Each structure stands twice: as structure tokens, then as C-alpha cells.
Amino acid sequence: MLHLLILACFVCRLPLASSFAAKKASKGRQAASTRKGFGAPPPTFEQVASGLKNRLPEAASSEACPCGSGQKYGDCCQPFHLGSKWPQSPREVLQTRYSAFAYRLPAYIIDTTHPECRDWRPNKVDWIKDLDRQGMFDSYEFVSLEPGEEEAGSDDNEGYITFKVQLKAKGTGAGGESIEGQEMILSERSKFLNDGEPLCWRYASGEVKSDVSGLDDVVLNR
Numbered sequence: 001m002l003h004l005l006i007l008a009c010f011v012c013r014l015p016l017a018s019s020f021a022a023k024k025a026s027k028g029r030q031a032a033s034t035r036k037g038f039g040a041p042p043p044t045f046e047q048v049a050s051g052l053k054n055r056l057p058e059a060a061s062s063e064a065c066p067c068g069s070g071q072k073y074g075d076c077c078q079p080f081h082l083g084s085k086w087p088q089s090p091r092e093v094l095q096t097r098y099s100a101f102a103y104r105l106p107a108y109i110i111d112t113t114h115p116e117c118r119d120w121r122p123n124k125v126d127w128i129k130d131l132d133r134q135g136m137f138d139s140y141e142f143v144s145l146e147p148g149e150e151e152a153g154s155d156d157n158e159g160y161i162t163f164k165v166q167l168k169a170k171g172t173g174a175g176g177e178s179i180e181g182q183e184m185i186l187s188e189r190s191k192f193l194n195d196g197e198p199l200c201w202r203y204a205s206g207e208v209k210s211d212v213s214g215l216d217d218v219v220l221n222r
């Protein structure tokens with residue numbers, strides 16, 4: 001009789017234990033589901049940069065460098081863009097940034113922008129996405145760069161260069177009219193700062209002017 005009572009108690013408690021186990025398993029699945037709900041980690045700056053389109057020619061290394069140095073891109077600005085060299089002077093910052101704009105390499109533009117610059121942003125992922133959308137001059141062809149002489153700043157860590165950039169428009173204007181082939185010349189006096197040792201020159205600021213009649217004395221980027 002006793003063993004029947006024990007058996008009955010065991011049988012009666014079995015569903016309760018099974019129910020408890022089922023609830024525990026369900027909570028585990030819910031917790032796992034909740035953890036999965038966070039999704040994959042957000043992409044890094046490098047991952048976003050590698051997925052953006054560029055304007056590099058197929059045989060870029062053997063092409064003439066866009067900066068106008070007369071050298072091949074592989075011997076001139078490309079090592080800087082690949083991170084194996086760093087600009088040692090304001091002129092090198094200017095030339096390599098011009099080539100980066102010409103070949104649509106926004107990561108290099110960000111890497112060579114000094115924190116003092118008003119364009120600088122702490123969130124590099126958002127910054128490069130915005131540059132990709134509207135800051136890489138996609139409506140223009142880069143024709144030429146005419147750099148002036150370097151000017152000394154207040155100390156050895158500050159320098160200036162005045163230069164001209166010639167651009168050629170592509171496609172249509174805001175009103176739908178064709179602007180294909182129209183040329184524009186922009187001039188800028190840029191400030192460059194050196195972050196210390198080793199030399200780490202970056203772009204800090206600039207005043208941009210146009211050759212358009214009536215705008216030649218107007219600073220366009222104030």
C-alpha cells in the first residue's frame with residue numbers, strides 16, 4: 001500500500017516538475033532571444049570605409065598622380081593613402097588630400113583632418129557616411145592642383161599654403177540644365193598643424209574663394 005502511495009505521489013508531482021523544467025527552458029530561450037535581439041555589433045570605421053565606392057583607375061599605381069607632381073600615383077600619393085607613409089609637411093598634406101578627393105577616398109580625408117578643424121567629428125562612422133553622401137564632389141572632375149609656396153606660421157608646428165583647384169562639372173545643375181564640361185576654379189588659403197613627434201601634419205582650416213565674377217572676394221565656406 002505504501003509503495004502505491006509513493007508511486008501516486010511521484011506520478012502526481014511529475015507534471016509539476018516537467019512544467020517547471022519547461023518554464024525554465026522557455027526562460028532560457030527567451031533570454032537567448034533577448035540577447036540575439038541586440039543584433040550584430042555596429043560596423044567599424046574601417047569596415048564602412050572599405051565598402052564605399054571610389055574613383056581609382058584599374059591600374060592606378062601606374063597612372064600619373066592626380067596631384068600634378070609628375071610622378072606615378074604608386075610612387076607619389078598612394079603610399080600615404082595606404083597608410084605606409086604620413087605627410088611630413090603641409091605641402092604633402094595638401095597634395096595627398098587633393099588626390100584623395102580626386103580618387104574618392106574619404107577615409108584619408110578624415111585621417112588628415114586636425115581636431116581643431118570645424119569639420120572634425122568624434123564619430124568617424126557617421127562622419128564618413130556623410131562625406132560619402134555629399135562631400136566627395138561627385139558632380140565634378142578634378143582637373144588640376146596649383147599649390148603655392150609654404151608660409152610659416154606662428155611656430156614650427158603651423159604652416160599655410162595658398163592654392164588653386166580647377167574642377168570640371170559633370171551632368172546637370174540644380175535646375176535640370178546641362179552643366180557638362182563647365183569649369184570652375186577655387187582658391188583657398190589653408191592652415192595646417194603638426195601634432196608633434198613623429199611629424200603628423202593635418203589640415204586645420206581654410207578660406208575658399210571662387211573665380212566667378214562678383215564672388216572673387218567672398219569667402220564661400222564661412
